[in-house]
Amino acid sequence: MHSQASEHSRFATRWTYGVLAIFTLMGLGFGSWLSRIPAVRDHLGASTLEMSVFGFVLATGSVLGLVLAGHTVSWLGPRRTLAIGVVVQLFAMPTATVFFWMGMVPPAVACLAIFGFVFGTSDVAMNVSGASAEQALGKPRMPLLHAGFSLGSVAATGIGALAEAGGIAVPVHLGIMYALITIGVFTALRFVPHGQATHAGAGADAGTAAGADAGAGSGSTPAVPTPPVKTRSPWRDPRVLAVGVIVMSMSLAEGTASDWLPLAFADGRGATNQYATLMLTVFFVSMTATRFAGSWLLHRFGRVPVLRVSAVLVLCGVAIVILVAAPWASVLGVVLWGMGASLGFPVGISAAADNPATATRDVAAVAAIAYTALLLGPMLIGFLGEYFGLLSAFWPLVAFAALAFVLARSAKEPAPPAQPAA
Template identity: 60%
Template sequence: MSRPIDHRSAVRWTSGVLVIFALLGFGFGSWLGRIPALRDHLGASTLEMSWLGLALALGSLTGLVFSGRTVSWLGPRRTLAIGITGQTLALPAAAALFWVDATAPAIACLVVYGLMFGTSDVAMNVSGAGAERALGTPRMPLLHAAYSLGSVSAMGVSALAETSGIIVPVHLGATYALILIVAALALPRLPPGSPEAATPERPASVHTGPTRIPAAADVDAASGRYSPWLQPRILVIGLIAMSMALAEGTASDWLPLALADGRGFANESAALTLGVFFVSMTLVRVAGSWLLIRFGRVRVLRGGALLVIAGLVLVILVPFAWVSVVGAVCWGVGCALGFPIGISAAADHPATATRDVAAVSAIAYTAFLLGPMGIGFLGEHLGLLHAFWPLVAFSAFVLVAARAAREPRGGVGAAH
């Protein structure tokens, strides 16, 4: 059994990784907030701007594919130090190159930024899951709330930069310089090695059955032959996280347009409804630790899936504006905790937590990045509102599969 860290060190670890979540959310939100200004400067069409998103997605997916081995090799703290430094160099460089019409090298820098961001995202989730385990109480929802708050704050700062006439390269350069400085202060709070070395293994539950992987897999883990892609429980947890991430990503990309086209919302009202969706989701993540302690993972997942289904049905079928807003609230509340719970569940087994969390993250983020494109394709043929129906099926899957994420007895978030 590994030697656990003390409570004070666990609190210090948690506070450090909380700051990292907020910083990565702030950095990515800053990029999203300045895309309109970049488009105007380039005079680019929607199709041309989609190539930028594709470059970013390509880099991110590459980072996700290799993140398990990378984080296992370097450890989360060192991976984050390299990843945040790489983001600080790559994204401002991309903006500067776009500004001088050097499009090809700018896109290459975006690929590098995506690679660094995707790898860093997995590293911070691995570290966050380890901190949660060391602390002995659910913290992943709060960490993801910090990411959401960072993103929302960045949007406000981006709007201020826009009205102040600050050009994109200067804004992003200053933003990432600040992120690098704050990260340098936060990262020493994280343990230097692997989270598996800092947290003991929890006993299996006598009520829900053992969650420990078989002894043969333990041997494979010790010898380096272990693969999370061959573990049915990890794959199911990944699909649960994927389903909720797809619900979140689809709302982010398509909800305002669907309401504008399908329900006659003004653009401002449609954007405000998306804001209500994000606020609802963030508030639930802030309260997520209490909800998990009180109700446990399985009931929270099932309740969330039911709310997503209810929200989608209201948005798709009921032609009243106020009902659409209520549906957006249910949708946001329902999908808020799916991904954080998936990360926590993937980290239940400390010997393989890094690779398991990386696999679940890769499955979920792939859906988050690429799934909304599929929804958009359906929307071209069926209309955006009716293109949301597959999300109901994915949420129904979560209802059926939620038991795979049950916590081991005595683990974080055990049901009372």
């Protein structure tokens, strides 16, 4: 029995690290595109409006993929969805840059839309698999997985800067990167089980009986399969919607900082471009560091306290950035803002996956809400900034953080199953 439990633990650990590698590689891929956007703009001689249209098309494709991902991932399973997704990305993104380099903008934009759709679908698949691995392991690991995505994105910007300095054309750079990413993802998928293996089923899916025996506790009662759940829409589930609002609030705080923080300091505080960019770096570092500590924090305190403290940190950080002009206060505000925005998304995904029978569609719904806020919400903040100034336009983030604080209890961990009487 002990050896079977050990085998189950080793399987769950390998699964977790496999998904961590996929998160990191997906971040590397998306960050590679972001790092070469200025080069694409220069090659095309495109205006800011034209580049915004390209970004909007990619974002729209992503949101559409997220909305339909519940059906797609339920049909194909997370592993097969990721395998197909990374192959389509391998062709869509490099092909888009080749079309851009040939001056063929319409087919390039179509490839961006395809990439966005597949990327959004793959994002849900890796989050579903990550949440299942977390449950099989019995320890919170979603913050670590999202930290991997952040690290991949940061690494991609460094590689992109080197490619720019070396004069490497964007199609060549992205072609090499996505070929390596595809190889890496297929290697990592060897550790990801087919289907939705969670808890006891994980070990059995790996081809051993360890998971089933481990799920039986002391061995007195065999594991009972989860009964089929009637078809229902997560969009009518109050808990899923409440978790979605929590994640939306934190994603809006993250996306707004990414898009507008440097410009807000430059325009609203008269800061230099170097100082404004440094503030964004401080934000990303504080967010990534907190995600690395997130698993320990969740294990020690639980979801609800972590989410409530995160909401308070966002509220205080944003308010300090808006109200206090002193440089030390700006740094403090940005650090608090980054720490607070870091854990809402991963904790919300874990909460959405609490019920294995409905996890795929619940995660897809929460992810769709989150990414819509992340991709489109900052545009609304920018619209407000046009009329009231960017710093004043940050006030809605405070209101959404307060709303996340109120709704945090919706993400509470499920009660452990009752033990049968002796």
